[in-house]
Amino acid sequence: MKIFKALWLILPLILINYSCKKTETLPEKTISTTSDSMFNDDIKQYYFQTLDSAAFYIKKIDTLKSLKENQNNLLLSRKWYKRAEPLLIAYDYENYQSMNAPNLLKIEIDDHTDIKKIKPKSYQVLEEYLFGEDTIENKELFRVYNYLQLRIPYIVKNHGILKQRDRHHLKMMRDAIVNVALKGITGFDSPVLANSLTEAIYNYESIKHVLSIYKNTLNETIYKAWLDEIELTIKTLNQGNFDSFDRYSFIKKHTNKQLELINQTANTWNIELSTSRALNPKSTNVFSETFFNKKMFSPPHSPKITEKSIALGEALFNDTSLSGSGTISCATCHIKEKSFTDGNKIALGANGQPLLRNTPTLPYAVYQRSFFYDGRGDGLEGQIVGVTNNKNEFHIDLKTLEENIKAKPEYKQQFDSIYKGKITNRNIRNAIASYIRSLTPFNSKFDRNMQDLENTLTKKEVLGFNLFMGKAACATCHFPPTFYGTVPPKFAETEFEHLGLTKTSDFKNPVLDDDPGLYHPYEVEERRGYFKTSTVRNIALTAPYMHNGAFETLEQVLEFYNLGGGQGLGLDVPYQTLPPTPLDLDDNEIDAIIAFMNTLTDKDYENF
CATH class of the missing domain: 1.20.58 (Methane Monooxygenase Hydroxylase; Chain G, domain 1)
Incomplete structure (x- = not known):
C-alpha cells in the first residue's frame, strides 16, 4: 500500500515533467522559403472540414423531399462550398471549374472523331433547378445532385494539399x-x-x-x-x-x-x-498596367518587349510590303485613331473586298487566349498567319513575306539588335505581336481614378460601373480589368457566347444573324452562333458594334441586351447563353452604363 501511495504522489510530477519535455521537443512552426509548409496539415484539416460540411448538406437533397427542404439544404451546402472555394481554386482548379460551371453545355473537341458534349452538373445548375421558374424533371435533378454527392467526397479523398x-x-x-x-x-x-x-x-x-x-x-x-x-x-x-x-x-x-x-x-x-x-x-x-504578367501571354522564350522591339513591330505593322499586293498593311484595317478598328460595318480587305466580320480592336488583345471572333487563332503570332494566308487580305506566303523584309536594308540593324540578325517570318510576326502587346496603357479616365491619380468620375459614371458589374450582368462575360471574356482569377481561358444576335438593330422585326461562328470547322450544331467576347475598352471609338457591325450606337447595344437578346426578341435560339429575361434597365440606368463605358477611352486616343 505504501508503494502505491508513493507512486500516486510522484505520478503527477512524472506527467508534468513528461509533458514539458514533450512540449520542448515539438518544433515551432515557422515560415520556410525552401521546404514544404509546416502549416499544411492545419490548412488541410480546415479544407476537409469545409468540404465535409458541404457534402453533409448536399447528401440531404433528394427528389422525395419537398422543394423548400431541398432549397434550404442547397444553401447550407453552398455556404460551406464557398468557404472551401479559395482552396479549390488554388489546389484543385479542374474540380472548381466543374462544381462551379454555369448551366451551359460544354463541348470538348480533340478531332472530328472525338467530340464530347457534356451537360453541366454544378452548384449553379442546382440553383437554377431549385430556385428557377421552370419545372425540372426529377431525373434531371437527380443527375446533378447525385454528381455533387459523389464528387465532394472524391475531392476530399484525392485532395491536392500535399507539398505546398x-x-x-x-x-x-x-x-x-x-x-x-x-x-x-x-x-x-x-x-x-x-x-x-x-x-x-x-x-x-x-x-x-x-x-x-x-x-x-x-x-x-x-x-x-x-x-x-x-x-x-x-x-x-x-x-x-x-x-x-x-x-x-x-x-x-x-x-x-x-x-x-x-x-x-x-x-x-x-x-x-x-x-x-x-x-x-x-x-x-x-x-494598373502592372496587374498582369505580360510575359505569360507571350510564346515561351520570346525576346523581352523593349522600346526597340516595339518600334520595329510598329514599323512592320505599317509596312505594306507584308501584303502580296503591296497596297495594304495591318494599319489599313486597324487604324490607331479608331482604337485600331476601321469604322466599317464589315472589314474591307485587298481591293476593297468585304471580309467576313467586323474589325476587332487591338488594345489589350494580348490578354486573350483565343483570336478572331471564332477563336481559330492561337496566339497573336498565329493570328498573323491567318491574315497572311487569306486571299482577300495579305494573300502572301510566309517565305515571300520574309524575303520582302530581308530586301529592306532599314530593318537590318533592328533585327540585329533584337533577333541576332535573324530575319525570319517567325521573328517578323513576333515583332508585330510585341507592338500589339505594348498596347495596354491602363490610363483611361476610369483607370486613373481607380489608381488615385485623379478624382474626376461623376456619380453617373460610378453608377454605370456598378450597374455594369451588378444588375446589368455585363461583367459576367466582360470581366474586368480588360473587359474581355478572359476569365479571372487564372486568366487561362477566353469565353465564347451565343447572344442570339440580330442582323440589324430593327428589334420590332428581328432577323437572326446567320454567321455560324464556332460551328466550323467541326460542324457541331450546339456551337453554332458562338463568338468570342470582345472588350468594351475604348468602345466609344470602335463603332459599329458586334461581330457583324449590326449596331451603330451603344444605345442600340444596350437595348438589345436589355430585351434579352435573340430569345428575348422571340427568335428561335436554342443554345443562347445570354439570359432571355429582360434586364429591366430604365433609361437613366442605360445612360449611366454608357457614361461609364465612355470613361474607358485610353488617354492615348482621347485627342483623336
Whole structure:
C-alpha cells in the first residue's frame, strides 16, 4: 500500500515533467522559403472540414423531399462550398471549374472523331433547378445532385494539399481576393439568387481562418491590419444590396488594400511569390498596367518587349510590303485613331473586298487566349498567319513575306539588335505581336481614378460601373480589368457566347444573324452562333458594334441586351447563353452604363 501511495504522489510530477519535455521537443512552426509548409496539415484539416460540411448538406437533397427542404439544404451546402472555394481554386482548379460551371453545355473537341458534349452538373445548375421558374424533371435533378454527392467526397479523398509551400498559401489568399472582386461580386456564379455578396463573405471567412493559422508568423501590426480590413470588408458586404452595391468603392478601398497587405505579408515572411503565372504577384491595383504578367501571354522564350522591339513591330505593322499586293498593311484595317478598328460595318480587305466580320480592336488583345471572333487563332503570332494566308487580305506566303523584309536594308540593324540578325517570318510576326502587346496603357479616365491619380468620375459614371458589374450582368462575360471574356482569377481561358444576335438593330422585326461562328470547322450544331467576347475598352471609338457591325450606337447595344437578346426578341435560339429575361434597365440606368463605358477611352486616343 505504501508503494502505491508513493507512486500516486510522484505520478503527477512524472506527467508534468513528461509533458514539458514533450512540449520542448515539438518544433515551432515557422515560415520556410525552401521546404514544404509546416502549416499544411492545419490548412488541410480546415479544407476537409469545409468540404465535409458541404457534402453533409448536399447528401440531404433528394427528389422525395419537398422543394423548400431541398432549397434550404442547397444553401447550407453552398455556404460551406464557398468557404472551401479559395482552396479549390488554388489546389484543385479542374474540380472548381466543374462544381462551379454555369448551366451551359460544354463541348470538348480533340478531332472530328472525338467530340464530347457534356451537360453541366454544378452548384449553379442546382440553383437554377431549385430556385428557377421552370419545372425540372426529377431525373434531371437527380443527375446533378447525385454528381455533387459523389464528387465532394472524391475531392476530399484525392485532395491536392500535399507539398505546398507557404508562398502557395499566400498566393491562394491573393487569388481569392482577386476572384471576389473581378468575378465573385458580379453574380457570375449565382445567376438566379444573386447571392454573390453573402457568398463573398464566406470566401473572406476562409481567408481569415487561414490567417489565424499563420498568426504567430505575423507581427502584431500586420495581423491586426488584416483582421480590421477583413472585418470591415465583411461589414461592407453584409450591408450591401446586390443591385445597388458600390463595387467601385469596394475594389478601390478594399481589394487594392488587401493586395497591399499580401505584399506586406510576403515581405514579413521574406518570400517571393511566383512570377510564372498570369498575374504579377506584386501589383496592388487591379486597374494598373502592372496587374498582369505580360510575359505569360507571350510564346515561351520570346525576346523581352523593349522600346526597340516595339518600334520595329510598329514599323512592320505599317509596312505594306507584308501584303502580296503591296497596297495594304495591318494599319489599313486597324487604324490607331479608331482604337485600331476601321469604322466599317464589315472589314474591307485587298481591293476593297468585304471580309467576313467586323474589325476587332487591338488594345489589350494580348490578354486573350483565343483570336478572331471564332477563336481559330492561337496566339497573336498565329493570328498573323491567318491574315497572311487569306486571299482577300495579305494573300502572301510566309517565305515571300520574309524575303520582302530581308530586301529592306532599314530593318537590318533592328533585327540585329533584337533577333541576332535573324530575319525570319517567325521573328517578323513576333515583332508585330510585341507592338500589339505594348498596347495596354491602363490610363483611361476610369483607370486613373481607380489608381488615385485623379478624382474626376461623376456619380453617373460610378453608377454605370456598378450597374455594369451588378444588375446589368455585363461583367459576367466582360470581366474586368480588360473587359474581355478572359476569365479571372487564372486568366487561362477566353469565353465564347451565343447572344442570339440580330442582323440589324430593327428589334420590332428581328432577323437572326446567320454567321455560324464556332460551328466550323467541326460542324457541331450546339456551337453554332458562338463568338468570342470582345472588350468594351475604348468602345466609344470602335463603332459599329458586334461581330457583324449590326449596331451603330451603344444605345442600340444596350437595348438589345436589355430585351434579352435573340430569345428575348422571340427568335428561335436554342443554345443562347445570354439570359432571355429582360434586364429591366430604365433609361437613366442605360445612360449611366454608357457614361461609364465612355470613361474607358485610353488617354492615348482621347485627342483623336
